[in-house]
Amino acid sequence: MAGTPTQTRPPKRRRWPRRVLLTLLVVLVLLVGYGTALYFWADSRLRTTQALTDYDGRPADGKGTDWLLVGSDSRADLTPEQRKELHVGNDTGLNTDTIMVLHHGDNGPYLISIPRDSYVTIPGHGKNKINAAFALGGAPLLTRTVEQATGLRIDHYAEVNFLGLVNVVDALGGVTLCVADGGLHDEKSGADFDAGCQEMDGVQALQYARARYSDPRGDLGRVERQRQLVDAIADKALSPSVLIPPWKLIPFLSASLDALTVDEGTGIGSLATMGRDMSRLAATTTVPVASEPYVSGVGDVVLWNDSEAEQLFAALRDDTAIPTFDGN
Template sequence: MDDTTPSNPDLDNGSRRTRRPRRRKALIALFVIGCLVAVGGLLTDRYLGSLQEAYEKRSVVSLDRGASDGERPAEAAGDGQNILLLGSDQRATAEAAAQEVSGQRSDTMMLVHLPADGSEAYVTSFPRDLYVEIPGHGQDRINAALSYGGLPLAVNTVEDYTDTPIDHVALIDFEGITGLVDTLGGVDVHVPESFERDGMQFTEGTQHLDGEEALVFARERKQLDTGDFARNQNQQQLLKAIAGELLSGDTLSSPGKMRDTIAALSPYLTTDEGLDSRTIVQLGVENRNLRSSTLHFLEAPHGDPYTTAGGASVVASDEEGMEELRTALEEDTMDEYAAEHAD
């Protein structure tokens, strides 16, 4: 006797009818997803391509980096990055860039430390008249390094002084601030101290600045109570306001605004070769969770102003304070350092 259960044609046909629509729906869904991925990839490529085209307007220099003793500082304990930001009042021409930006002095110098997890950023300002050892040139103001040897010597000087390896460097001419701020629609800046300059009034408190006002705000020091120290604070406040606008949802969600912002800044920007568009995108992805509230602004430890035997007005270094900062950078514990020293 055959125990095989007879097949049920109606049941078989129903199962097939059920499976076929499901398969068709699955195939259609996969096709739609594939199309979306393809279109998304195409749009992403075009978007990144437009950003790259805008960014490549910058000037580029090669860094031959080595500390004064021929050895660069040891790598930090963590996997974070250090970027040196310099600001100059003299526009870097193509000829000057080809000569590694010689002849300029960096009126603004900030060391940006980005931890590996991208959760925070630590911006440390150095007084432009800080009296330090410049490799091959003896003691001088720290801002003279750019004049003596361009970006490579500026990097070497800061690496030596902080005992910290610097991964990238960027020099911006102050004139670029005007276009950058105007592209962002202006920025709301905290003005620490009231002053007037060039017919513009800056009043203590929060003030909306356009590009021209932001440029004057970043440059002024003579009318401020503590001169260059107060200007450093103003520049930090401006940088914080710009970063807050750049990191806002309105800017990040607008490809056109991002492209226009980069295009406005790039002609005034000089970087090392390694800080190319791919690296910028990678840094953006790694630090995508940054917000203005996670930017910590610090001042490098220093002593009081004094006059050298040669009659130069300089700012004394603070070796004890610097050792604390060097340790924090080396051990990647800037969070602990900032908790004690952030403004």
């Protein structure tokens, strides 16, 4: 008897490669859409000011790009309770606690601190501390003063205020800062830290960066702590733990945008480049100082070492490696 023919089914087609490909395409589209939406949302929230102006004698374009980074000490938007918590007093003046130049190009990036008590010529107002330029004429006069004093043409301007800095650090979940031997205890700023690396929230980070009265180096010690804080913020902000989860990235971006004011020519793309540069600094330093005399009617001031300062600024203009000096 003939056997019943056996029917064989055709082998199932393996569909998993196609499914994986479709899944990857969907994820890619979602990521692109998310990134695009995030870009336009952030760009729409940027606050701008006319910080850069043309004038006779303005320095020519240098090689590379120079940012002026400013920390405003305005108390105008702070409640009495916030002023007490932040230990910033009730001064109604408008000055700058922090003045830095960020340079990037073929060399760098470099972050240069300008002591706020630097005794320079403020156009139209004679000689005074450099931070007085902000009080006398806001961002435009401060930018012009920095350009005239350094010979650098500033390409971008970014300003952050007291409360904004606190909120940015808190949005990151705090930052790690390392306190030097002997600790830092400053009644006026509220800083009360023992030596060693420690996690600080926004209020503590501000206290740490503003302390100077208990520091024997005064403002020169403070600018070093300010650079340390900027570096810590940039390092954590660009970590995968912040950049990848939307529930971490969006609050950080929101706090940063609320804190920032930039020049009219700066967009999200430029800010992203600036943030990247801050996380990979090649060197940080302070404008070389010659002495810190007392000037009648002005107070204690910082005089630059003119020859060394010019070497530093020339290197930035020419986008070459910056020199190192004893004490910096």
